[in-house]
Amino acid sequence: MDWIRSVRLLRAATIGVSLSLVGTAVAQDAEPDLKTQLRDFVFFVNVHQAEAAAGTANEILGLGMTPRELLEFVEEAGLEKELDEALGKALRRDSLEPIAGRILTMLSDGRLQRARDPDEIERNIDGLVGGLRERLYSRQRLKAAGEYAMPQLIDALLQRTDIQLRTQVQRLLNESGRASVVPLSVSLMEIDPAAQEQVVNVLGQLQYIDAAPYIAELRDKTLSDPVRNACERALDSIGASGSTGELFRQLAEAYYDEREELTSFPGEDMQLLWNYNPSIGLIPTAIETEVYHEARTMRLAxxxxxxxxxxxxALGLWVASNFSREIDESAGYDNPAYPPSMREAMYYAVASGPVVSEMVLGRALADNDTRLARRAVDAIERTAGPGLIWDRSSGQSPLIAAMTYPSRRVQYDAALAIAASHPRSGFQGDQRVVPTLAGAIRFAGTSYALVLTEEEEQYRSIRRVVEGLGYQVLPFGRQVSEIAEAIAETPGIDLIVTQAAFGKTEPLIQAVRSRPKLTAAPVFTLVASNELPRLRRVFGNDVSVMIRSFGINEEAMTAGMTELVDTASGGVIEADEAREFALRSLFALRDLAVAQNQVLDVSDATTSLISAMNETTGEVRLEVAEVLSRIGRPSAQAMLAEASLAASGTERIDLLGKLAGSARRFGNQINGVLVEQLVELSATGDDDEATAAAAVIGALGLPQSEMVRLILAGQ
Incomplete structure (x- = not known):
C-alpha cells in the first residue's frame, strides 16, 4: 500500500499539485477520501497498474457503503463517465475482472434500489406531468423500476381527478413491455368496468400471451358489453384461442418450463407475486426466485x-410443480405461496392416484429431472396396482421408460415399483425388471465416472482427483465415441468431467447428451476463462452442468464436483443407501418368488445372485441366499450348499436352513460330492450345525441307508 501512496503523490505532481516535505508526510499517513480513491482507481487502470488498481478497489469496497450510497456519490462527484470507462477496461483483464465486477454490480444494484424506492417512484410519477426534460427523466426511471412501480402506477391510472396524469401513465404502460402484464392482469377481476376496459385496452396493445387467460376469464364473466367487446378485441390482437381453463393451463406450462421471458428479475434472488385487493390496491409479495415459477405454475393450474x-x-402439472417446489425450496424458508396449512407434496401426489403420478414421471423423464423422477416413482409405488402399465394398449408407460433412465437410482426405484405391483400379464420391457433388481444388489454402491480431455496428461491429473472421491474412472478418451464400449459395459455413469480446447466444450456436451445413457449424468466442465461467461449463460438453467475455469485448484474442483452431483442427482450412492437398495431389491425378488409371479421370472437373476453370494456379507448375504432358495435351478442349490459348507458359526446354521428350504421346494439338485460333505457335517459337527445339516439331508430325501449310517456313527 505504500507503493500506492507513492503513485498517488506522483500522479498529484503530474497535474501540478506541489507539496512541501511536511505536506508529503501528512499525505502519506492520512487515509484518502472516497473521491480520491475513485480517481486513483481510474488512474491505475488507465496506466495498467493492476495491483494498485485492485488494492484501491478493495479500499473502496471496504468502506461499507450501500450500493445506492456509492452510486449517488459517484454521480455527485461527476465521475460516472470516467469510472464506467475504467470499469470496462478492467473487466477485460483477468486480474481485475472479479474486483471490477463487484464495483459494477454495486453501481447496478444502486440504480435498482433508487429506482424501486416508493418515494422515488412517487416523485417520478408526479414528474410525468412536468416539463419535457422532467417527463423524459421520470419515464426512464419508472421503466427502470419495472414491476416495483406498478402499485403506484395502477393507482395513478385508475384515479379520475387528473386526466393528464392518467393519460401519461397509460402511455407509459403501453410502452412498458412485459413488466406491467402480470400486475395489470391480476387486477382485472377486482376493478370497476370502466377501469377494466381501460386495462384490457392496455393489455391488448402490449400483445403478450401471458395476459390472455385473465382477459378470457373477464370476457366470460363480465356483464358489461363494452368490457366484453374490449376483451374480444384484445384476445384477437394477442392471437389467443381456446377455453379459458386451457389458456390458464398453457400459461402454467410456460411457467413450469421457467421460460426466461417469464422471469421478471433475471439473476436476482427475489421475484414478486401479485394480488389485488379493491380496498388496498395492488399488493406485491416477495418470493425466492428458486420457487417463484413453481408458485406461479401452481396458482395458474x-x-x-x-x-x-x-x-x-392440470392436476398432473400442479403435482409436478409442488414436488419441484419442495425440491428447490431452501431449508427453513417460509414460502408465502405455500402456507403451513398445506401438507407435504407426497400427500397430494398419492391422493391424486397413480395415473397422475405417471404423468409427473413422464414430465420428469422428458426434462431429465432426476429428483422429480424419484419422487414420482415413489408415489406410483405407493398406489399402483398390476393394471397400471400392462393393461394399456400401447404396452408402454413412463414407469417402464424409467428403467432405462441414466440415473441408476431412478432405474432401481422404477424396477422396485413395478415389482411391488405384481403384474399379471406381460408387457414390453418386462424382461428388464429382474436384472435391474439384481444389479441393485451388486452394483448400487459402485460409482462410475467418465473423463474426457484433449491430452492424456490432463486425463491423469483429473482422474486422480475423481478417484479421490471414490469413483471408478473409465479409460482415457477425447470423445464419447472413443470409449462407447466401456460406457456400455458399466451399470451407469454417475459423473462426467470434460476439459476441451477453446470452442469445443459446447459440441462435446451436446455429443455427451446425445447418448441415451448420459442424457442426465452430471457434467463438470473445465473451460478457458474467456469462455466462462458465455458458457455459464448457455448452461445457466441446467442444474446438471457446472462450468469452472481451467485454473481452479484440486480443493475447489473436489468441492464443485461434490456440489454438482448432490444437486443434480442427490449425491453418490453411499454404503448405507446401497445396502438399502440391495435389501429392498432382495425383498422384492423374494416376494415375486413366493407369489410365483409368471411375468417377472426371478430365476433370471440366478447368475447375479450367485455372484452376489461371493461379494456380500451379513444380512444382505442371507437375503441373497433366501432368494436363491426359492429358485428351482441346480446352480442355485449348489451355491447354497457350497456357501453353507464354507461358512462357520451362526452363518453356517442360517445358510443350512436356506438350503433345507430349497430342498423342500425343489428336491435334491446337488451332486454326490456335496451330499457326502453334508452327511459328514451332520455326523461330525456340533449339535446345532449337525441338526441343521441333518435337516438338509432329510429335505433332500436321501436313501434310508444314509440315516442308518448316521445312527450307527453316533453309537
Missing part, C-alpha cells in the same frame, strides 16, 4: 382446474 380444464393434465 389451480385456476385451470377451477375453470374446468379437461382431463388430469
Amino acid at each position: 389451480e385456476r385451470a382446474m377451477e375453470l374446468g380444464a379437461q382431463g388430469p393434465s
